[in-house]
Amino acid sequence: MSIADESAASNLAEYSVSEISGALKRTVEEAFDHVRVRGEISGYRGPHSSGHAYFSLKDDRARLEAVIWRTAFTKLAFKPEEGLEVIATGKLTTFPGSSKYQIVIEQIEPAGAGALMALLNERRLRLEAEGLFVAARKRPLPYxxxxxxVVTSPTGAVIRDIRHRIADRFPVHVIVWPVRVQGETSAAEVAAGIAGLNALDGSNGLPRPDVIIVARGGGSLEDFWSFNDEAVVRAAAASAIPLISAVGHETDWSLLDHVADVRAPTPTGAAEMAVPVRADLVATLAALHARHGNAVSRRLGESRRHVAASARALPTPDMLLALPRRRLDEAATAIRRCLSMAVGEKRRAYGDVGSKLSPGSLESLLREKRADLRHADSAAAHAFEGLVGRRRQRFERLQSDLRPHVVAAHSLQARHRLDGLAARFEQAFGARQDRRRQALSAAIRVAASLDPRKILQRGYAIIRGADDVPITRAEGLLPGMAFAVEFAGNERRDAVAVEGAPGEFKTSLRPKRAARAKIVVEGQGKLF
Structure with missing residues (x-):
């Protein structure tokens, strides 16, 4: 570098980065304080969590960063959408942190009617893909x-036309939800009006509507834009009350017309669709009432004739009940006979079973079982002794046949085997004896449970006649006959049968506390 160049460089003013950035910012903001920029929205992802929106405006040769602050974003009539060509109004500024310039947008609008129609068509296709315009979702209006x-402006001619038409046709209660039908806040107010009418339940003095009319007068596409808003369309789709769309004239249309249950050509037409004609209803009801009276009269006459003819053909009550009465009498006679036969059979069966359970037969069975057990015990002992004897004889025979020098070697092993066999025989004999004893004990317990003396300990007694023969029926006791009453512990008392009612007797031994003891037993078979 030459000396001249050095002196020239030393005369230049020196700035910091912040000073340069601030100077550029002031210059850009003063030169482009208020501008309108046309371009295509790019990189739009919706508002940030802070409420601000960041995106870019571009054309075929350049790109401009853009930002919409939260306060301005809430006032926009048109929300930014990716790929939409718009005209943005705002001011240019710089961002010193990254040496970039950007436009701060205050107002945004589509670039011409063609852009509006393109945006409207894109929104219609997207909502239609979600199923909001399906005909199956539409509900019929209440008759x-x-x-x-009514959701509309309270000061326009629309509400007056609707009220006059309803009053002329069929006067009903009308609730008006006042909203702006155009402007920045119009869409939010209309959506809130639809949701508010759905929220009415009569608790605050306002009844719940049966049908909702969303109405507006004629205008341009921009005037109707509030009724194309996505919030309004979704509020109408979520309405639980049938909704009529009456926006504009017959040639006008909006997205609300697609989602509404019914589209009316005009607000007056919506009022005509909502209510019928009262005079026509009165005339129709009068005609129906007359036809109903004539039909009832004819029906009653025909019914009287049918009843009279049926009464003549019906039999008398005595004829209807003759056969059932006879069957009832025959059944009563047969059931007595069958009952007597069944009682006789049961008594005979009980006598056969009782004879098999007599004490003599039980004692005989017990003696047979004891004899079988003793025989089995003696047979087992004899068999064991015979087996041991045969084993000893065989061992002695084998021992005599062995040579002296081999005996010493094998005698010890044989002795061990014999001891083992003897121990096993003794163990087997003891186990067999235990099983026999257990079987004998079980048989004794069974015999003891069948012992009639055990039954006597529970309060029963045995009547014995001559030769200790048990008397089991009352017919075996004759007046003046002596018999013995056996109680538990082999205790007996003599008694004599006396004349009187069947089953009465007195003992020959009188108790200490009573002069006479009379025992009357009533039961099955009349034992006494």
Whole structure:
């Protein structure tokens, strides 16, 4: 570098980075304080969590960063959408942190009617893909509503036309939800009006509407834009009350017309669709009442004739009941006979079973079982002794046949084997004896449970006649006959049968506390 160049460089003013950035910022903001920029929205992802929106405006040769602050974003009539060509109004500024310049947008609008139609068509296709315009979702209007809710401007001619038409046709209660039908806040107010009418339940003095009319007068596409807003369309789709769209004239249309249950060509047409004509209803009801009276009269006459003819053909009550009465008498006679036969059979069966359970047969069975057990015990002992004897004889025979020098070697092993066999025989004999004893004990317990003396300990007694023969029936006791009453512990008392009612007797031994003891037993078979 030459000396001249050095002196020239030393005369230049020196700035910091912040000073340069601030100077550029002031210059850009003063030169481009208020501008309108046309371009295509790019990189739009919706508002940030802070409420601000960041995106870019571009054309075929350049790109401009853009930002919409939260306060301005809430006032926009048109929300930014990716790929939409718009005209943005705002001011240019710089961002010193990254040496970039950007436009701060205050107002945004589509670039011409063609852009509006393109945006409207894109929104219609997207909502239609979600199923909001399906015909199956649309509901029929109530034939005779009691309350009609109207979402419209309270000062326009639309509400007056609707009220006059409803009053002329069929006067009902009308609830008006006042909203702006155009402007920045119009869409939010209309959506809130639809949701508010759906929220009415009669608790605050306002009845719940049976049908909702959303109405507006004629205008341009920009005037109707509030009714193309996505919030309004979704509020109408979520309405639980049938909704009529009456926006503009017959040639006008909006997205609300697609989602509404019914589209009316005009607000007056919506009022005509909502209610019927009262005079026509009165005339129709009068005609129906007359036809109903004539039909009832004819029906009653025909019924009287049918009843009279049926009464003549019906039999008398005595004829109807003759056969059932005879069957009832025959059944009563047969059931007595069958009952007597069944009782006789049961008594004979009980006598056969009782004879098999007599004490003599039980004692005989017990003696047979004891004899079988003793025989089996003696047979087992004899068999064991015979087996041991045969084993000893065989061992002695084998021992005598062995040579002296081999005996010493094998005698010890044989002795061990014999000891083992003897121990096993003794163990087997003891186990067999235990099983026999257990079987004998079980048989004794069974015999003891069948012992009639055990039954006597529970309060029963045995009547024995001559030769200790048990008397089991009352017919075996004759007047003046002596018999013995056996109680538990082999205790017996003598008694004599006396004349009187069947089953009465007295003992020959009188108790200490009573002069006479009379025992009357009533039961099955009349034992006494």
């Amino acid at each position: 005779m509503p009691r309350v009609i809710g």
